[in-house]
Amino acid sequence: MAQKYTTREEDYSKWYNEIVQRADLAEDSGVRGCMVIKPYGYAIWEKMRDILDAKFKETGHSNAYFPIFIPKSLFEAEEKNAEGFAKECAVVTHHRLIDDPDNKGKLIVDPKAKLTEELIVRPTSEAIIWSTYKKWIQSYRDLPILINQWANVVRWEMRTRIFLRTAEFLWQEGHTAHQTKAEALAETELMNNVYAEFAEKSMAMPVIKGEKSDSERFAGADATYTIEAMMQDGKALQAGTSHFLGQNFAKAFDVKFADKEGKQEYVWATSWGVSTRLMGALIMTHSDDEGLVLPPAIAPIQVVAIPIYKKDEDLAAITEKIDELSAKLKAKGISFKFDDDDNRRPGWKFAEYEAKGVPVRLAMGMRDLENGNIEVARRDNKTKEVLPFDGVDAHIESLLEDIQSNLYNRALEFRKNNIRPIDSYDEFKVKIESEGGFFLAHWDGTEETEKQIKEETKATIRCIPFDREEETGECIVTGKPSAGRVIFAKAY
Amino acid sequence: MAQKYTTREEDYSKWYNEIVQRADLAEDSGVRGCMVIKPYGYAIWEKMRDILDAKFKETGHSNAYFPIFIPKSLFEAEEKNAEGFAKECAVVTHHRLIDDPDNKGKLIVDPKAKLTEELIVRPTSEAIIWSTYKKWIQSYRDLPILINQWANVVRWEMRTRIFLRTAEFLWQEGHTAHQTKAEALAETELMNNVYAEFAEKSMAMPVIKGEKSDSERFAGADATYTIEAMMQDGKALQAGTSHFLGQNFAKAFDVKFADKEGKQEYVWATSWGVSTRLMGALIMTHSDDEGLVLPPAIAPIQVVAIPIYKKDEDLAAITEKIDELSAKLKAKGISFKFDDDDNRRPGWKFAEYEAKGVPVRLAMGMRDLENGNIEVARRDNKTKEVLPFDGVDAHIESLLEDIQSNLYNRALEFRKNNIRPIDSYDEFKVKIESEGGFFLAHWDGTEETEKQIKEETKATIRCIPFDREEETGECIVTGKPSAGRVIFAKAY
Numbered sequence: 001m002a003q004k005y006t007t008r009e010e011d012y013s014k015w016y017n018e019i020v021q022r023a024d025l026a027e028d029s030g031v032r033g034c035m036v037i038k039p040y041g042y043a044i045w046e047k048m049r050d051i052l053d054a055k056f057k058e059t060g061h062s063n064a065y066f067p068i069f070i071p072k073s074l075f076e077a078e079e080k081n082a083e084g085f086a087k088e089c090a091v092v093t094h095h096r097l098i099d100d101p102d103n104k105g106k107l108i109v110d111p112k113a114k115l116t117e118e119l120i121v122r123p124t125s126e127a128i129i130w131s132t133y134k135k136w137i138q139s140y141r142d143l144p145i146l147i148n149q150w151a152n153v154v155r156w157e158m159r160t161r162i163f164l165r166t167a168e169f170l171w172q173e174g175h176t177a178h179q180t181k182a183e184a185l186a187e188t189e190l191m192n193n194v195y196a197e198f199a200e201k202s203m204a205m206p207v208i209k210g211e212k213s214d215s216e217r218f219a220g221a222d223a224t225y226t227i228e229a230m231m232q233d234g235k236a237l238q239a240g241t242s243h244f245l246g247q248n249f250a251k252a253f254d255v256k257f258a259d260k261e262g263k264q265e266y267v268w269a270t271s272w273g274v275s276t277r278l279m280g281a282l283i284m285t286h287s288d289d290e291g292l293v294l295p296p297a298i299a300p301i302q303v304v305a306i307p308i309y310k311k312d313e314d315l316a317a318i319t320e321k322i323d324e325l326s327a328k329l330k331a332k333g334i335s336f337k338f339d340d341d342d343n344r345r346p347g348w349k350f351a352e353y354e355a356k357g358v359p360v361r362l363a364m365g366m367r368d369l370e371n372g373n374i375e376v377a378r379r380d381n382k383t384k385e386v387l388p389f390d391g392v393d394a395h396i397e398s399l400l401e402d403i404q405s406n407l408y409n410r411a412l413e414f415r416k417n418n419i420r421p422i423d424s425y426d427e428f429k430v431k432i433e434s435e436g437g438f439f440l441a442h443w444d445g446t447e448e449t450e451k452q453i454k455e456e457t458k459a460t461i462r463c464i465p466f467d468r469e470e471e472t473g474e475c476i477v478t479g480k481p482s483a484g485r486v487i488f489a490k491a492y
Numbered sequence: 493m494a495q496k497y498t499t500r501e502e503d504y505s506k507w508y509n510e511i512v513q514r515a516d517l518a519e520d521s522g523v524r525g526c527m528v529i530k531p532y533g534y535a536i537w538e539k540m541r542d543i544l545d546a547k548f549k550e551t552g553h554s555n556a557y558f559p560i561f562i563p564k565s566l567f568e569a570e571e572k573n574a575e576g577f578a579k580e581c582a583v584v585t586h587h588r589l590i591d592d593p594d595n596k597g598k599l600i601v602d603p604k605a606k607l608t609e610e611l612i613v614r615p616t617s618e619a620i621i622w623s624t625y626k627k628w629i630q631s632y633r634d635l636p637i638l639i640n641q642w643a644n645v646v647r648w649e650m651r652t653r654i655f656l657r658t659a660e661f662l663w664q665e666g667h668t669a670h671q672t673k674a675e676a677l678a679e680t681e682l683m684n685n686v687y688a689e690f691a692e693k694s695m696a697m698p699v700i701k702g703e704k705s706d707s708e709r710f711a712g713a714d715a716t717y718t719i720e721a722m723m724q725d726g727k728a729l730q731a732g733t734s735h736f737l738g739q740n741f742a743k744a745f746d747v748k749f750a751d752k753e754g755k756q757e758y759v760w761a762t763s764w765g766v767s768t769r770l771m772g773a774l775i776m777t778h779s780d781d782e783g784l785v786l787p788p789a790i791a792p793i794q795v796v797a798i799p800i801y802k803k804d805e806d807l808a809a810i811t812e813k814i815d816e817l818s819a820k821l822k823a824k825g826i827s828f829k830f831d832d833d834d835n836r837r838p839g840w841k842f843a844e845y846e847a848k849g850v851p852v853r854l855a856m857g858m859r860d861l862e863n864g865n866i867e868v869a870r871r872d873n874k875t876k877e878v879l880p881f882d883g884v885d886a887h888i889e890s891l892l893e894d895i896q897s898n899l900y901n902r903a904l905e906f907r908k909n910n911i912r913p914i915d916s917y918d919e920f921k922v923k924i925e926s927e928g929g930f931f932l933a934h935w936d937g938t939e940e941t942e943k944q945i946k947e948e949t950k951a952t953i954r955c956i957p958f959d960r961e962e963e964t965g966e967c968i969v970t971g972k973p974s975a976g977r978v979i980f981a982k983a984y
Contacts, residue, residue: 029624030566031559031611036624039554039639046555062531063538067523068613068644068660069582072589074522076599086589090561091601092613093585095648097564097578107568109583109610118601119523121560121584121613132521132528141835147531152560152644156587168560343633 007289012233019283020162022355023292026279033160033167040356041279043300045170048278049150051202051298052172055194061146061174066128068151069119074127078252081126084219088156090121090167121154126220126271129175130249137177137267139258144187145177153275163280164237164492171275177267179259181246184268185223188244191272192225195240203278204295204407205229205285206415207239208438208487210463215447218271222246228462228487230415231284234436236462236489239281242272280492285411286380292357293379295407296400301337303329303396304358306349308365315340318364321389325362325374328393334400354379359403360396380406421485425476428488432457438489440468442482444475452477453488462487499781504725511775512654514847515784518771525652525659532848533771535792537662540770541642543694543790544664547686553638553666558620560643561611566619570744573618576711580648582613582659613646618712618763621667622741629669629759631750636679637669645767655772656729656984663767669759671751673738676760677715680736683764684717687732695770696787696899697721697777698907699731700930700979702955707939710763714738720954720979722907723776726928728954728981731773734764772984777903778872784849785871787899788892793829795821795888796850798841800857807832810856813881817854817866820885826892846871851895852888872898913977917945917968920980924949930981932960934974936967944969945980954979 025041096113100106178184207227221243247266286293307318363375377384418437517533588605592598670676699719713735742758778785799810855867869876910929
């Protein structure tokens with residue numbers, strides 16, 4: 001069992017794949033680019049989903065569900081959006097299989113069952129939703145519409161990577177309709193803030209809020225806000241985006257409303273989403289060479305207890321004591337597991353829950369029991385201590401809070417150490433390779449320069465940070481005037 | 493606004509469609525056979541989903557997620573299953589769109605982006621899941637696997653009907669793997685019981701548990717257990733099914749395990765599911781000519797309060813009082829809405845919440861306030877009374893329980909009045925048309941007889957009830973011996 005695992009130092013990408021496997025989160029399916037999300041991975045996604053869902057509802061949104069298929073004529077209506085996704089669309093063309101006449105027991109697509117109009121498997125739902133909103137919106141009284149949907153989407157990506165870029169993924173997509181530009185912009189910002197708060201408070205993952213440059217904007221949007229996180233290899237991961245869609249979809253689908261004066265106006269729109277990609281962000285923000293590290297707020301199991309015993313009567317005595325603690329922890333809303341599986345040895349279990357990132361691991365043997373003690377180990381910094389059993393429930397409660405904030409602070413510290421202003425393009429080209437991380441650089445605001453930097457360094461503009469300092473300067477490439485620094489980094 | 497609605501008596505089918513619309517539950521989308529589930533309808537589905545999900549977890553199951561696409565070669569592996577669904581498969585054949593050279597701004601399917609193997613949009617997931625389980629199962633230690641998935645599925649039905657039969661629908665599908673036949677059969681029964689309990693306790697919908705006849709069995713199963721409910725027009729609705737799959741999928745995908753003696757055995761399987769079809773069952777079990785009627789256990793809003801006022805200061809006084817009540821109800825876990833929308837009159841609101849099936853509606857005017865009273869109306873039997881405000885929270889709590897059991901008892905009473913033994917086929921043929929309902933009849937156990945009855949009367953065998961009385965007899969059609977009565981009915 002003493003398998004040798006890859007360290008982050010050795011091969012970050014291989015380390016990532018091994019963590020996914022060791023923590024039993026997901027695996028590649030037999031279907032090109034599609035993943036199977038395994039129970040433990042799905043349990044983490046459920047925790048994230050439930051927290052986000054509650055935040056959406058608190059901010060006035062309701063869930064609904066729209067068809068997975070988008071008829072081609074609707075899909076192509078908003079041209080920029082269609083153009084942006086056309087290259088990666090799964091297309092349904094037929095609706096029946098029949099027996100293969102040449103091959104008993106096999107099936108072929110029935111050529112007679114060709115659809116008169118092809119159906120696109122949704123890569124995003126603006127088109128189908130705005131063709132529906134057209135039916136729902138007549139007057140200002142019908143606005144705002146604040147709807148979210150939890151769904152699967154399909155984008156036929158050429159290179160896939162588990163959680164980070166898969167052909168099918170799970171996500172939520174909010175789609176809202178408003179009377180005014182100001183209201184839609186406020187919604188765009190609100191939801192970007194909801195994502196940021198979720199990332200920082202629940203995932204313990206610091207993010208930088210900002211706006212995307214024109215070339216990185218969502219296809220069909222007038223502005224895209226983003227939250228950008230730094231992974232442990234210094235690369236950026238776009239963790240969530242919120243789009244101000246202007247009146248683009250309203251115009252494509254002719255969605256107008258009568259305002260209070262009876263005048264017909266096009267409706268203003270936003271859309272916003274996060275996906276199972278967050279699972280990848282989670283892994284790469286906190287995990288270490290021993291396995292996954294989970295922030296308590298989204299850990300399916302927050303505390304695991306492992307009995308150490310030889311005789312059945314010892315197990316019975318330990319179980320009685322642990323049951324006491326279990327009741328107290330559950331009353332505090334802490335999710336607790338007692339692993340008394342007789343088929344596995346304690347050492348195997350220790351490694352298993354370490355690999356799965358369970359924040360707190362307890363162990364109790366007969367010596368502990370006799371001395372009124374219990375061993376408490378924390379996953380984040382791998383320290384452990386033997387503590388009096390009495391009152392340990394309160395200790396664990398504060399320990400979980402401590403782990404949550406420690407993980408956040410650790411990630412924030414890491415980001416601080418790996419984000420730096422840079423004023424020379426030559427230096428930038430060297431350091432993006434040798435050191436990585438985020439670079440705050442002046443940029444002349446043109447797509448050409450952005451493209452040149454991308455081609456020469458693989459770094460892209462992650463965002464124009466909302467909270468950047470007021471500082472004019474000169475573009476590191478062209479020397480032309482710049483209104484302020486933007487963040488460059490290589491990205492997932 | 494005094495729109496005339498269709499009554500159940502006049503046209504049951506039209507009434508159903510109008511309820512879906514009046515309660516704002518769902519609508520047909522522009523996409524053939526696919527529906528849009530609107531926020532209020534989705535909120536009911538969420539309530540049902542959350543209750544079921546908790547029951548699945550209590551019974552030891554975990555959620556996971558498997559790909560939406562099934563490569564044709566996997567799909568056709570289990571022949572009976574493939575044959576059963578082949579006629580209604582949406583098939584993805586291409587993965588890219590390109591600009592239409594003849595039509596600026598339009599897109600066409602790129603003929604160069606043809607998939608080497610077609611992908612079936614899952615109509616059910618046994619094939620993709622068992623091809624995955626093959627990788628997960630080596631030894632008896634890997635068993636049982638108890639997994640559920642919440643997902644969308646697509647079946648290209650010829651005739652669609654909102655919620656009841658749609659091309660795309662939402663559902664859950666459990667897929668379990670076991671060492672022994674007995675264990676798999678026990679799981680099949682357990683999950684059918686979970687469905688029955690959910691239907692009766694949460695949906696207040698009485699069901700009959702039983703086994704399907706061979707011809708009504710799930711494609712690929714050795715046995716299908718079902719819960720059958722009676723709708724208000726006397727027709728049956730299959731509300732959930734649980735399948736004992738034997739070793740069929742294990743053999744199709746070569747999934748074996750080493751037992752404790754090291755012998756290789758095929759794995760035993762079950763699968764079970766309920767879908768958004770339950771929304772249709774819910775509507776047709778309880779609703780009346782005034783709109784939807786919801787059992788409190790699955791009502792997104794259990795109590796609504798409507799203020800009746802002229803002056804702003806009256807509204808303020810009423811609001812203060814209602815806020816008091818709101819806090820008390822929320823503390824009891826009762827979902828409460830105060831509708832103080834100034835744009836709508838009380839009469840409009842009364843009709844609106846009646847149409848939406850909110851179980852308890854409160855109203856308070858200045859007279860009530862002065863007298864320390866509040867009006868309490870129940871949706872199920874449309875009675876109302878003026879009660880002292882003090883202590884009304886406790887009254888409402890017991891009222892909700894009362895409504896829940898009243899709805900169940902009413903539906904049970906209706907079913908009792910519409911289920912009858914029948915011993916003459918001539919009489920059966922007349923009564924299935926004139927009276928409808930469920931008929932308990934002797935049947936010789938052959939597919940031929942079943943088929944003949946279906947062709948001549950449109951009635952099918954809904955199930956062989958588990959709790960049927962021990963009674964041998966003669967088939968109503970052929971006079972051949974019968975082991976007991978089975979249920980015949982027309983069905984949705």
